[in-house]
Amino acid sequence: MTLLVSLCTIFIVDQFIKNIFLEGFRWRGEYFSLILTYNKGVAFSMLSFLDEYLKYIQLFLVSGLGVYLLSERALLHKYALPIGIIAGAAFSNIYDRFLHGGVVDYFFWHYGFEFAVFNFADVMIDLGVVIILWRSWREPKCAQ
Numbered sequence: 001m002t003l004l005v006s007l008c009t010i011f012i013v014d015q016f017i018k019n020i021f022l023e024g025f026r027w028r029g030e031y032f033s034l035i036l037t038y039n040k041g042v043a044f045s046m047l048s049f050l051d052e053y054l055k056y057i058q059l060f061l062v063s064g065l066g067v068y069l070l071s072e073r074a075l076l077h078k079y080a081l082p083i084g085i086i087a088g089a090a091f092s093n094i095y096d097r098f099l100h101g102g103v104v105d106y107f108f109w110h111y112g113f114e115f116a117v118f119n120f121a122d123v124m125i126d127l128g129v130v131i132i133l134w135r136s137w138r139e140p141k142c143a144q
Contacts, residue, residue: 003076003084010088011095014121018096018104031111038102039117055097062090079132086128089121 027034040051042058050057069076069083076083096103105122109115 003080003087006081006084007088007091010085010121010124011092014089014092014119014124015095017120018092018106021104021106022100032107032109034106035108035117037105037108037117038100039105040102055094058090058094058097062087062094079135082128082131082135085124085131089124089128092121093119 021034021036025034026036040054042054066087093103103119103121105117105119107119108117
């Protein structure tokens with residue numbers, strides 16, 4: 001249940017935020033700006049040359065990982081919250097690719113250096129990975 005709730009929550013919140021930018025909201029600040037962009041690739045626009053194929057590749061990879069996790073019930077149960085967070089964010093970004101032709105990004109850091117434009121889902125994927133790493137590092141290690 002935790003997995004499904006976190007997946008749906010992240011998906012809905014991310015799409016809600018993106019819709020604000022799709023409706024025209026923009027803001028330019030001294031340190032960062034909130035602007036609408038479409039990322040045709042993955043992180044830092046890598047793999048954008050894959051064009052229309054990228055969304056199907058990502059859908060296949062995320063679905064394949066889902067099938068694997070269904071076969072590893074203990075792992076799925078142990079990390080239900082972070083897996084749900086990651087899955088909700090991943091599906092939201094993939095949904096963007098089908099609906100808008102690219103991932104809707106909007107947060108642009110430009111103070112001191114220019115950083116890639118990203119979105120809430122990207123941050124949630126990072127958060128989910130950090131939670132998994134934190135939990136796995138905190139586990140007691142078996143004597144070898």
